Amino acid sequence: MxxxxxxxxxxxxxxxxxxxxxxxxxxxxxxxxxxxxxxxxxxxxxxxxxxxxxxxxxxESKDELAADYLRDYDRRFFLSFEAPAADHPGDPKGQLLAYLEILSVRASSDGYRGCGLTNAVIEYPDRDHPAHQVAVDSKRALRERLREMCRGMGARDPDELADGLLLLLEGSYVSGQTFGEGGPARALGAAARRLIDASL
Amino acid sequence: MxxxxxxxxxxxxxxxxxxxxxxxxxxxxxxxxxxxxxxxxxxxxxxxxxxxxxxxxxxESKDELAADYLRDYDRRFFLSFEAPAADHPGDPKGQLLAYLEILSVRASSDGYRGCGLTNAVIEYPDRDHPAHQVAVDSKRALRERLREMCRGMGARDPDELADGLLLLLEGSYVSGQTFGEGGPARALGAAARRLIDASL
DNA sequence: TGACAATGTTACCGATCGGTACGTACCCTG
DNA sequence: CAGGGTACGTACCGATCGGTAACATTGTCA
CATH class of the missing domain: 1.10.10.60 (Homeodomain-like)
Structure with missing residues (x-):
């Protein structure tokens, strides 16, 4: 050649x-x-x-462009989700809290628009819509990843803890848009810590 | 007359x-x-x-019809939010948990579409939009009501606890749509209980 | 009966929606 | 230089969007 x-x-x-x-x-x-x-x-x-x-x-279509956008969003999301873990090797709790701390700040500052995937599910409630499907798949993967981390923490009921944390996460995404600066997401870190500690 | x-x-x-x-x-x-x-x-x-x-x-317009729909939704929401409290007079924690228990079931069953107000904020991120404004006002009132209840519980930091609970609430609304049957909202009661108990 | 308010009927507006048929400029290869 | 593909633009499609004008019809009350 x-x-x-x-x-x-x-x-x-x-x-x-x-x-x-x-x-x-x-x-x-x-x-x-x-x-x-x-x-x-x-x-x-x-x-x-x-x-x-x-x-x-x-x-193919606007819908497919939207799905493509969400697939890319998903990739970048998991990158930013895992990135802070580097500072806490072998410490799932520390890894998760590190991400949550970053999210807490972003989601309680002005102009925050939440999670593109979560927003897409709400914009397209139809299960057959390509955008909906991509978003839901991504959220399922996130749930699984959280379960994994909770098992790593040695939680009594890892699945339950994971779901509780997922609620806090999603709550931060949407509340960030609703309240802007000084919104409830600022309490994310403290709430997650308490929830985790009460579940080990 | x-x-x-x-x-x-x-x-x-x-x-x-x-x-x-x-x-x-x-x-x-x-x-x-x-x-x-x-x-x-x-x-x-x-x-x-x-x-x-x-x-x-x-x-006046479709936007005003939407705002009107949300004003009505807000009224009915607070009715259903306060209703279960009747069974727990003078017990803010019991009152809140009673509502959360109901929500937990609804939000983790199939076909759930979340909170109309939350959905509206996401559909209309523009702060000037009538629908957006109605929804945000309603959420602010909910936050205030939660703070009130958390003060009644004797929480160490009522505002922080209220925000944590609000995150769980909003998380349930949106996760209900994403996951459907068996979604993370089923963990709402347990998570709220743990969070509250760790904050008194 | 007669007046009034509420509703329906029909036809339309300009703007925007998602989507496409078709022509053209370019660059690599022979 | 010829040819062919690639990448792009011009101009347009029918459908639907939110919204309105003008007029006919109904039901209720006085």
């Missing part, structure tokens, strides 16, 4: 990236901030500086 | 009630089950068996 084609110029870098990528980024931003139903494809392509056919060449 | 007009025939009863009332009922049902953005005015009037002009004679 003498010289492989080598992607056009810079695969990353700045400049006019592929239309599909610009659409993905713009859609992610708009869907998250305003809601999926609130944003039309017209606005996405306008803000992305592309045209509608480009969108429909890369994505 | 000899005899005041006296409402037409039966203020309640069956039969062809006023168009505005039929619209209200139908909109409440559809908005709650499918979401506000998902339902068009056309569908509301069709299902209510009335016509569009009737809707716009009784309501």
């Amino acid at each position: 003498s010289k492989r084609p080598e992607p056009p110029i810079a695969p990353s870098a700045e400049a006019p990236r592929r239309a599909a990528d610009r659409i993905r980024d713009t859609a992610a931003e708009l869907f998250y901030r305003e809601g999926i139903r609130a944003i039309g494809v017209e606005e996405i392509v306008n803000r992305a500086g592309v045209t509608k056919p480009s969108l429909y060449r890369a994505f | 000899s005899k005041r007009p006296e409402p037409p025939i039966a203020p309640s009863a069956e039969a062809p009630r006023r168009a505005a009332d039929r619209i209200r009922d139908t909109a409440a049902e559809l908005f709650y089950r499918e979401g506000i953005r998902a339902i068009g005015v056309e569908e509301i009037v069709n299902r209510a068996g009335v016509t569009k002009p009737s809707l716009y004679r009784a309501f």
Whole structure:
């Protein structure tokens, strides 16, 4: 193999990236901030500086674009969920609390828009909708991960504790939007700590 | 005042009630089950068996109809929130747990659609939207009511406990939709109990 | 009977919705 | 330089959105 084609110029870098990528980024931003139903494809392509056919060449439909956005959101979510764990090796409780502490701050500050996946379930209650399915799958995975961590903590009833913590998590996501600065999510850390300690 | 007009025939009863009332009922049902953005005015009037002009004679706009729906939802919510308290006079903890027990069952059974007010905040993140405002006001009142109850319990930090409980509540609303039957809301009672007991 | 309020009927508005048929500029390869 | 694919834009589609104008019909009360 003498010289492989080598992607056009810079695969990353700045400049006019592929239309599909610009659409993905713009859609992610708009869907998250305003809601999926609130944003039309017209606005996405306008803000992305592309045209509608480009969108429909890369994505089957708006619904599929939304599902794609959520799949990506899911990936980034679990990255940020696991990231703080690095500072607490072999300490599931410390790992979880580290994430919760970060969330607590974000979710009780102004302009917070909650979890894109949770929001999607509410926007699309229909179980058959692609966006709904992606979001629910992600939440099931989160529940399982929490159970795992609770087992690691040595909880008396790990599944029950995991569910309690999941309620606190989801509560923080939605309350963050409702109350903004100084909202109830600021109590997330303390509540989680108490709940965990009372369950070991 | 000899005899005041006296409402037409039966203020309640069956039969062809006023168009505005039929619209209200139908909109409440559809908005709650499918979401506000998902339902068009056309569908509301069709299902209510009335016509569009009737809707716009009784309501300024769809947004105002939505706000009206939420105001009514708020009223009925606080009724159902306070109702179970009757069995536990002078016992704030028992009162709250009684409601939570009921919610726990409903929110972990199939087809649950959460809290209409919470859903509205997510559907309309714009603070200026009438629906958003009604919902946020209602949630603020709920937070205040919870603080009151936590003071009544003699909590060390009533505001913090109230926020923790609010997170559990909101978490149940949204998780109910995500997980359906057997969802994490079934752990609501146990979690609340532990949180309260660890905060007195 | 006659007046009034409430509702229905029909037809329409401009804007926006999600989605597409079709033409064109570009770049790599031969 | 020819050809062909890739990537994109122009212009448009029918359907539905929220909302309204003008007028006919009904039921209730005085």
